[in-house]
Amino acid sequence: MSAAGNGSLGPPATGTAFVPAIEVVGLVYAYADGTPALDGVSLRIAPGETVAVVGANGAGKSTLLVLLTGLLEPVAGGIRINGLPLGPGSRAEIRRSLGMVFQEADDQLFMPTAAEDVAFGPRNLGLPADVVQQRVNLALEQVGALALRERSPHRLSGGEKRAVAIATVLAMEPSILLLDEPSAALDPRARRRLIQLLQGLSHTRVVATHDLDLALDLCSRTVVLSAGRVVADGPSDRILADTALLERSGLEAPLSLQARRPCRRG
Amino acid sequence: MRLISRERQALGRIDGFARQDTAIHRLDARAKVLATAVFLVCVVSFPKHAVLPLLPFVFFPVVIASLGRLPVRWLGQRLLIASPFALMVGIANPLFDQAAVPIAPGLSIAAGWLSFLSIVLRFLLTTAAALLLVATTGMPAIAEALRQLRVPGVFVTQLQLLYRYLFLLGDEAQRMERARDLRSCGRRGTGLWVGGTLLGALLLRTLARATRIHDAMLLRGFEGTIRPASPRALTRRDLVFLLGWSTAFLICRQVPVGELLGHAVIGAQP
Numbered sequence: 001m002s003a004a005g006n007g008s009l010g011p012p013a014t015g016t017a018f019v020p021a022i023e024v025v026g027l028v029y030a031y032a033d034g035t036p037a038l039d040g041v042s043l044r045i046a047p048g049e050t051v052a053v054v055g056a057n058g059a060g061k062s063t064l065l066v067l068l069t070g071l072l073e074p075v076a077g078g079i080r081i082n083g084l085p086l087g088p089g090s091r092a093e094i095r096r097s098l099g100m101v102f103q104e105a106d107d108q109l110f111m112p113t114a115a116e117d118v119a120f121g122p123r124n125l126g127l128p129a130d131v132v133q134q135r136v137n138l139a140l141e142q143v144g145a146l147a148l149r150e151r152s153p154h155r156l157s158g159g160e161k162r163a164v165a166i167a168t169v170l171a172m173e174p175s176i177l178l179l180d181e182p183s184a185a186l187d188p189r190a191r192r193r194l195i196q197l198l199q200g201l202s203h204t205r206v207v208a209t210h211d212l213d214l215a216l217d218l219c220s221r222t223v224v225l226s227a228g229r230v231v232a233d234g235p236s237d238r239i240l241a242d243t244a245l246l247e248r249s250g251l252e253a254p255l256s257l258q259a260r261r262p263c264r265r266g
Numbered sequence: 267m268r269l270i271s272r273e274r275q276a277l278g279r280i281d282g283f284a285r286q287d288t289a290i291h292r293l294d295a296r297a298k299v300l301a302t303a304v305f306l307v308c309v310v311s312f313p314k315h316a317v318l319p320l321l322p323f324v325f326f327p328v329v330i331a332s333l334g335r336l337p338v339r340w341l342g343q344r345l346l347i348a349s350p351f352a353l354m355v356g357i358a359n360p361l362f363d364q365a366a367v368p369i370a371p372g373l374s375i376a377a378g379w380l381s382f383l384s385i386v387l388r389f390l391l392t393t394a395a396a397l398l399l400v401a402t403t404g405m406p407a408i409a410e411a412l413r414q415l416r417v418p419g420v421f422v423t424q425l426q427l428l429y430r431y432l433f434l435l436g437d438e439a440q441r442m443e444r445a446r447d448l449r450s451c452g453r454r455g456t457g458l459w460v461g462g463t464l465l466g467a468l469l470l471r472t473l474a475r476a477t478r479i480h481d482a483m484l485l486r487g488f489e490g491t492i493r494p495a496s497p498r499a500l501t502r503r504d505l506v507f508l509l510g511w512s513t514a515f516l517i518c519r520q521v522p523v524g525e526l527l528g529h530a531v532i533g534a535q536p
Contacts, residue, residue: 071481092487100485107478110430111492112406119495124487129496152281152406154433170487 008186019083021047021204022068027077029063029228040077045083047175052215052236055225056250061208062103065178065227068206069100076107096125099169099203103180105161109153112162113204114145119155121172126134139171140164143197159190166197176204179239183211212254216240224249268304269445274300274436276344280397282350284404290334295403295411301511302399308519310454315367315380320387322518326511327394334402344397345390354391356357405429426492439468461469480512 022045029038038060045051053061066072068079070091079086081094090123098214102108111117118139122132140146142162151159169177181189182198195217199203213238215222221240224232232239239245243250243253252258283292290298309323331341356403363378400408406426442464517523 069485097486108482110479121486125492
């Protein structure tokens with residue numbers, strides 16, 4: 001995607017490649033009932049990087065993504081998005097550069113048709129009707145869902161819903177994509193298509209997942225969270241081949257790196 | 267809760283009707299919404315004993331149902347399901363209002379029966395009109411029309427979200443119902459207690475989902491109102507439909523067409 005024209009969906013070209021897209025320092029978060037979720041997470045993600053955040057259920061992956069959007073406020077620590085500190089004053093601007101794809105597509109698709117749903121964000125940006133339509137078509141085309149334009153979300157399959165949910169975010173032309181368990185509840189073919197789709201994008205991507213094969217296929221870098229802390233951070237092929245590390249973090253090596261381990265009876 | 271599964275299907279069915287392509291379906295939603303509104307106001311504004319003046323209004327649902335190719339059987343079933351409400355409202359009238367009213371030479375009945383009949387007839391007319399509006403237009407288009415007609419955005423957004431998530435709520439309730447049935451070992455007496463707990467769980471799930479939806483909206487720049495697509499212009503067919511029906515309704519409201527016809531029929535008898 002070129003950065004020319006209003007309709008392009010690539011991230012805006014910035015001359016400041018040295019500013020990290022995402023910078024998190026000493027992030028602490030606890031749920032209202034006192035259960036700790038994040039316990040001092042620090043991360044730097046460069047523009048254009050694709051990072052998998054992996055960890056067992058309850059490790060704090062989703063919480064980290066939600067904190068990045070400013071929907072939750074951290075107990076301690078700071079977040080900078082494209083160099084801008086996240087706070088009440090900058091929230092609206094930061095949200096324009098972030099696109100979050102929710103774990104459950106149904107939560108994200110609330111308008112009567114796919115096209116209306118994709119148009120929701122751009123209309124909120126106050127764009128003129130023809131630009132909105134242009135963005136809707138481009139975003140749907142990019143995820144291969146142009147044919148679903150007029151369909152209502154509750155009649156779409158899981159994979160189709162996921163694709164449209166991604167289109168709703170692409171139409172906002174963010175520079176950063178946050179994806180929460182994008183491959184959850186997808187059949188193998190839909191999952192394969194999703195990986196290809198995500199590989200084809202040039203945004204900074206942060207993928208929270210426990211689908212380690214997806215992490216291996218899609219992300220050059222992997223961050224392992226365990227009990228709210230970063231326990232490892234490095235190239236995916238190294239991290240995801242470290243069986244001992246993964247076991248300690250409540251994970252198992254990606255299936256593609258495992259010899260078949262039959263479950264013995266008795 | 268068995269009711270939920272059935273109603274869930276009925277909802278899907280009405281959605282299917284709304285996707286048909288007939289002359290009525292092709293009309294602009296605004297024309298249909300306004301015509302239906304005039305119809306409703308005319309029907310409910312009659313005095314309480316009115317029966318004959320209501321009869322000409324039957325024409326409207328009949329015409330819409332036949333031009334919109336909607337099965338009478340379906341409409342009848344839907345009306346039947348909702349009818350207990352109207353019956354409950356009107357059932358005591360004949361007891362309390364016993365003044366005799368002559369309806370034909372030498373024949374009189376209690377005024378309460380007239381008001382009871384009037385209530386039932388109004389219920390049938392208004393419910394049929396509303397059902398037909400949804401079945402020929404579809405809820406999303408109705409919501410959009412309301413927005414264009416300057417109904418406050420809060421209400422329209424409510425309506426849109428309610429309709430969008432009714433299906434999901436139905437599915438969720440259906441799954442919970444199945445999970446319960448599979449473990450109640452064929453006994454039907456799973457009891458009010460379990461039913462109440464299920465409803466509570468459903469409410470909690472609904473609240474959690476509502477929060478997530480609101481989050482998703484906020485992240486895409488939502489500031490309280492859903493911005494509509496720019497409306498298309500009304501065509502001449504839309505205006506003819508709207509003005510034609512509205513005029514007919516107002517005439518039937520002001521001029522006792524039904525009574526005139528009734529007198530003509532009665533007068534013709536020896």
